[in-house]
Amino acid sequence: MISNGKSEVILAKRLGVALPNTAAKQWFQPTPMVPILRDIDLRAHKGQCLGIVGESGSGKTTLGRALVRLLQPTSGELLFEGRDITCLDEAALRPIRNRLQMIFQEPRAALNPRRRIDDAVSQPLLTYAKTTNNNEAREQARELLRQVGLDPALGKRYPRELSGGQLQRACIARAISIRPSLIVADEIVSGLDMSSQAQVLNLLDELRQQLGLCVIFISHDLSVVRSICDEVIVLLDGRQVESGPVSRMFSRPQRRYTRSLIQAVPLPEPDSDWLEDIIDENEIGNRVKAMNIEGTTALVTGTSRGIGRELVHALIKRGAKKVYATARSLTDIEDLEKSYPGVVETLPLDITDDTATLETAEQCQDVELLINNAGVNRMSGLLAAEGIDGARLEMETNYFGTLRMCRAFAPVLKNNSGGCIVNMLSVLSHVALPLMGSLCASKAATLRLTEGVRAELEASNTLVIAVMPGAVDTDMSRDFPPPKMPAAEVAKAVLNGIVEGQEELFPGEMASGLREGLKADPKSVEKELAGYLPG
Amino acid sequence: MTKILAVRDLHLAMRTGEKLVPVLRGINLNLPQGEVHGLVGESGAGKTMLGRVILDILPPNAVVTAGHVDCATTGSQIKSGGRIFSNRGRSGISLIPQDPMTSLNPVKKIGKQMVEILQLAHTGPPRALQERAEALLAEVRIKKPKEVLKQYPHHLSGGMRQRVLIAMAFSSEPGIIIADEPTTALDVSVQRRVLRLIRDLQKERNTTILFITHDLGVVAKLCDKVSLMHSGMILEQGLVSEVFHSPSHPYTRSLLNAIPRYDQPREKLAPVAEDLQSQLIDEARKYDQQRQV
Numbered sequence: 001m002i003s004n005g006k007s008e009v010i011l012a013k014r015l016g017v018a019l020p021n022t023a024a025k026q027w028f029q030p031t032p033m034v035p036i037l038r039d040i041d042l043r044a045h046k047g048q049c050l051g052i053v054g055e056s057g058s059g060k061t062t063l064g065r066a067l068v069r070l071l072q073p074t075s076g077e078l079l080f081e082g083r084d085i086t087c088l089d090e091a092a093l094r095p096i097r098n099r100l101q102m103i104f105q106e107p108r109a110a111l112n113p114r115r116r117i118d119d120a121v122s123q124p125l126l127t128y129a130k131t132t133n134n135n136e137a138r139e140q141a142r143e144l145l146r147q148v149g150l151d152p153a154l155g156k157r158y159p160r161e162l163s164g165g166q167l168q169r170a171c172i173a174r175a176i177s178i179r180p181s182l183i184v185a186d187e188i189v190s191g192l193d194m195s196s197q198a199q200v201l202n203l204l205d206e207l208r209q210q211l212g213l214c215v216i217f218i219s220h221d222l223s224v225v226r227s228i229c230d231e232v233i234v235l236l237d238g239r240q241v242e243s244g245p246v247s248r249m250f251s252r253p254q255r256r257y258t259r260s261l262i263q264a265v266p267l268p269e270p271d272s273d274w275l276e277d278i279i280d281e282n283e284i285g286n287r288v289k290a291m292n293i294e295g296t297t298a299l300v301t302g303t304s305r306g307i308g309r310e311l312v313h314a315l316i317k318r319g320a321k322k323v324y325a326t327a328r329s330l331t332d333i334e335d336l337e338k339s340y341p342g343v344v345e346t347l348p349l350d351i352t353d354d355t356a357t358l359e360t361a362e363q364c365q366d367v368e369l370l371i372n373n374a375g376v377n378r379m380s381g382l383l384a385a386e387g388i389d390g391a392r393l394e395m396e397t398n399y400f401g402t403l404r405m406c407r408a409f410a411p412v413l414k415n416n417s418g419g420c421i422v423n424m425l426s427v428l429s430h431v432a433l434p435l436m437g438s439l440c441a442s443k444a445a446t447l448r449l450t451e452g453v454r455a456e457l458e459a460s461n462t463l464v465i466a467v468m469p470g471a472v473d474t475d476m477s478r479d480f481p482p483p484k485m486p487a488a489e490v491a492k493a494v495l496n497g498i499v500e501g502q503e504e505l506f507p508g509e510m511a512s513g514l515r516e517g518l519k520a521d522p523k524s525v526e527k528e529l530a531g532y533l534p535g
Numbered sequence: 536m537t538k539i540l541a542v543r544d545l546h547l548a549m550r551t552g553e554k555l556v557p558v559l560r561g562i563n564l565n566l567p568q569g570e571v572h573g574l575v576g577e578s579g580a581g582k583t584m585l586g587r588v589i590l591d592i593l594p595p596n597a598v599v600t601a602g603h604v605d606c607a608t609t610g611s612q613i614k615s616g617g618r619i620f621s622n623r624g625r626s627g628i629s630l631i632p633q634d635p636m637t638s639l640n641p642v643k644k645i646g647k648q649m650v651e652i653l654q655l656a657h658t659g660p661p662r663a664l665q666e667r668a669e670a671l672l673a674e675v676r677i678k679k680p681k682e683v684l685k686q687y688p689h690h691l692s693g694g695m696r697q698r699v700l701i702a703m704a705f706s707s708e709p710g711i712i713i714a715d716e717p718t719t720a721l722d723v724s725v726q727r728r729v730l731r732l733i734r735d736l737q738k739e740r741n742t743t744i745l746f747i748t749h750d751l752g753v754v755a756k757l758c759d760k761v762s763l764m765h766s767g768m769i770l771e772q773g774l775v776s777e778v779f780h781s782p783s784h785p786y787t788r789s790l791l792n793a794i795p796r797y798d799q800p801r802e803k804l805a806p807v808a809e810d811l812q813s814q815l816i817d818e819a820r821k822y823d824q825q826r827q828v
Binding site: 055056057163164165192193194195196197198199201202205220221222223224226227228246247250260261262264265266267268269270271272274275278 | 577578579692693694721722723724725726727728730731734749750751752753754755756757775776779780789790791793794795796797798800801802803804805806807
């Protein structure tokens, strides 16, 4: 989220919350803590409405409660109107409590059933000594009820005598009575029918504009969020999946999870197919990081032929917004730009060149998906080769080239709230073939590189995928005997892996078979492969 | 198609002191076998009361003042002054309640509660019923049915609890099910899966469902026909495809406009206008006066 210079009402930096797990407590042992929220970054200004969305159990309410300091954060920083309130105790919080208000989901539970509405609404005025006179407080309460569109005569009634919509308005009146600067509204319309929901949302929006309130709006219903929020953050399992302006989030969600949340909202249009296309969430590897390809911007290296070229076709077929296609020589890829005008941009790039990779990153600031596909194979044994130049070239391209690209684009991805890096490797990362020992070594090194990059980016919300196909029908493996997998199939598997959040992919029967074999009996696999390409 | 449920000119009133306050005013509803019928309205429209008349679980102060409900699967007729039940009894109809938190007994294990329900419709040794319960849980796609049977309701998530209730509702193989806001308490992604489950079970068994909800979006995706209610009257009734594309009643149009939509640019929401609300209430009053005359 961009700061644009205005002072934030609330600012959270890498906020984490852990709660005690009393069920797992053992005698004479400290209560174990369960992390609920991790590394949440958010900021909201005066007059702004920030939405927090996610499924049940994603940590929305915990975050809301931490923001108004009903809970103590366990890590990170929380600033309210520029003041650090992360670790303030109750006494130190008291002077600012009146500026932090929360409205709850169940108005019937939030109001004392034995107190009249005007007493409930005027209580904060008395507590925070805005007035000491009971009658005056009630008079103000009546005025507040009028402000939220309720008949002041309703103030004499008890909560059970009012409808859910009316009670929620009363709760809003109570929250605004002491002029807060931040209001956390936790699922305040989920218990209401459509018409009362529209009324309460309109009211909250008007008050926000009139009073310059900063509103944190928690909801699982994205349609509601769309209608009232400016920015939104999406939570899953206590992690921030993505964040950004509401219009962008709805037109092209970066994450598959956000997209599934959007699609789960039933629009009032008859469509019986809507219930058909539900994906089984168990098939998703990393639900937090799984990407949405529709509307994404990708960069693919080595697109002059083979898998790289098929990846460009497949990305566009799946609705990518833009694809940067690179190759060492521009003449090899000119036709791509011609066949997809306005979508594909071709760039010359030699990934063994430091400056060139950095310049490309500078030029492609909107990349969310980086596919490192370029690589070379000299088809040489380690000892049989004439010198070590071939091995050096393979290492320079396959290993250092990938490393260069990862280093150049990691900051770009971070600016675009995460994204995804795909490194095209080979099952050869796991085995040593006698005739191409140096290639196997470079691929194995790149596999470790991929794992290292994944570990470094763990907290930054970037999906890092290692793709390890078997023999593919391309120029690079022309000397391999069949069966070979068509390059288009590999490209398809890669995109499926991105959408399913898989961190390791073994496309094709050969690769998956080899992987199983390596798990079961690595020695026999090695023996078999040694005879696979007879010298 | 055979008619499973017929509601004819049904009037229902609540006795408060000496007065009879009308709740339902001349409801007509026909459900053929295998139809999923949406019943939509705001809070207080009388949706739940209509469901309770059909289920014959009215509160003691509610009186059917005219009309009748014929239910083929239970062989019953509910009318003013009493009810007639055939020997088929109540197992022909069941309910999926709204609140999965309060509809299960918190101090009994899921297995025990399910067996209790199964005993009403089936006979057999306890072990057979236990196995039947397990099979039912597997059918509502609960992953480890054996373990869930041994758990208490508070061990389960809201979506799981709702699945248990759905399994119980389908356990007696009822011909008709009244689903009273079964997904209102769930989040959107869980709601979508639970709706899918209800639809799949309904298709397999050709069950008739009366689906009570305030969410027109859910009706659009799940139901074949829809009735819109306000102050105890049905204002519009028809095929979902027709009602949503060309609503004839101003109230229907107004409700459709009140729904926030993520696929359209942000604009101010339009709740149902006050004058339309009061106009509808006036019409209901006039209707009552005319009936008395």
